[in-house]
Amino acid sequence: MTADIHMHTSFSTDSETPVEEMVEQAIACGMDTICITDHQDYGLAKPGYFQVDPAAYWEKMVQVRDAYRDRIRILTGIEIGMHMDYREKIHAFINAYPFDYILGSVHLVDGIDPYDRALYPGTDDVMYRHYFEQTLECVRQIDGFQALGHLDYVVRYGYDRDVYAYEKYADVIDEILKELIARGIALEVNTGGYKSGLGCPNPHPDVLRRYRELGGERITLGADAHNPAYIGYEFERAEKVIRDAGFREITIFVDKKPEILVIPSK
Ligand SMILES: [Zn+2]
Ligand SMILES: [Zn+2]
Numbered sequence: 001m002t003a004d005i006h007m008h009t010s011f012s013t014d015s016e017t018p019v020e021e022m023v024e025q026a027i028a029c030g031m032d033t034i035c036i037t038d039h040q041d042y043g044l045a046k047p048g049y050f051q052v053d054p055a056a057y058w059e060k061m062v063q064v065r066d067a068y069r070d071r072i073r074i075l076t077g078i079e080i081g082m083h084m085d086y087r088e089k090i091h092a093f094i095n096a097y098p099f100d101y102i103l104g105s106v107h108l109v110d111g112i113d114p115y116d117r118a119l120y121p122g123t124d125d126v127m128y129r130h131y132f133e134q135t136l137e138c139v140r141q142i143d144g145f146q147a148l149g150h151l152d153y154v155v156r157y158g159y160d161r162d163v164y165a166y167e168k169y170a171d172v173i174d175e176i177l178k179e180l181i182a183r184g185i186a187l188e189v190n191t192g193g194y195k196s197g198l199g200c201p202n203p204h205p206d207v208l209r210r211y212r213e214l215g216g217e218r219i220t221l222g223a224d225a226h227n228p229a230y231i232g233y234e235f236e237r238a239e240k241v242i243r244d245a246g247f248r249e250i251t252i253f254v255d256k257k258p259e260i261l262v263i264p265s266k
Contacts, residue, residue, distance in 0.1 A: 001239060003252050003261060004232050005035035005075065005101060006149070006190065006222020011057050012039040013050045015226040019064050025228035026072060033073040033252060034231075035101050036061060037222070041081030042089055043108055050081065050107075058097040075254060077101035079149060082138035083108060094144045101253040103188065103222075104142060105149030106135045114157040124158040125168075132172040139179045146253045147186035147220045150193075150202040151176065161198065166206035177211045186218035186251050186258075187211050189242055194234040195224075201238050208245035218251040218258065239263050 008015040009022050019036065026034045038057065041050035058076070065074040076097075080090055082104045094102050107113065109131045112120045120127050131154035139148060151173070155164045166173060180187055193202040208219070219242055223233040242250070243263055250261045 001221055001232075001235050001250055001261060001263065002031050003033035003221070003250070004031055004223050004225070004235070005033070005077065005220055005252050006037050006079070006103060006188065007034060007225040007231060008038055008079075009036060011052045011060070012226070014039070017227050019060060021228055022225070022231065023064055023068055023072065023074065026231050027068075029232055031072060031232060033075065035075035035077040035252070037077040037079040037101070037103050039079050039081065040093055041083075041107055042086035043081070043083045043111060044113065052078075054093065054096055075100040075252070077103060079103045079105050080145065081105060081107045082135075082142050082145075084134070084137055084141060087142055090142060091144060098255070100255055101147070102145040102256070103147050103149045104138070104145030105153070106131065106138055109134065109154060114154050117157045117159065124160050124163040127158065128154055128164055129169060129172065132169050132176065136172055136176050136179065139176055139185070145185065146256055147188045147218075148176070148180055149188045150190035150224070151187065152203040152207060153190070156193070156196040156198060156202070164204075166204055166210065170210070173207060174210065174214070177207070177214050177216060181211075181214060181216050184218070186220045187216060188220045188222060189238055190222055190224050191234045191238045192224035194237065195230065201234075201241060205241050205245060208242065208247075212246040217247075219247050219249070220252065221250050
């Protein structure tokens, strides 16, 4: 695919790459469409962490979008950290500017960032289950996002990744998938899973197959690059996984409306 609609720049706490550098690399590696989705998260322990200055961010997005118009299509986006305690703030943020694409992701479990695994007091099994339950609650109660980011991302940070299998959490995951389908929200395939050594994207191919089985049609694709080297990372592998799960198309969002791209057959 020549569209990568999940990436970060120095507007995100965990990236040091200037916006223009990401854009230049995207052009260099043949992308014709990208969406910049910097982090806006609420509820993290350190104040100001993973929060953008919305006005400065929007201004920059519009500036680069226009400046590069003849070379690449830049879509404006945000990766909003979904958290039930901050529902009102989340809605206010995503409605403040006319972003093309709102990617809703859950980054905390019971208020704890699983990246700091040692801070979470429970077993991997409890952490995974709570993550899915909290994702379900957010998907039901939060509005305005077009895709759910990296479902099963929490597994990246477990002590024992083997604890995870779709079947073990199928009761909750199926409810998440049904809710997405009923609301017309896409499911993201995030190739950051490969980078984390999972050997597959997030979510696991079993989840993609189940989504298809339940009637799901909209898949988005993003590498979640935090530096230029990872733009479009492992897209060919992910495309095969997506095709094997029964999909022939990828969805991107322009002005929040779905646009369909056919997956090249290899
Ligand atoms: Zn994320
Ligand atoms: Zn991200």
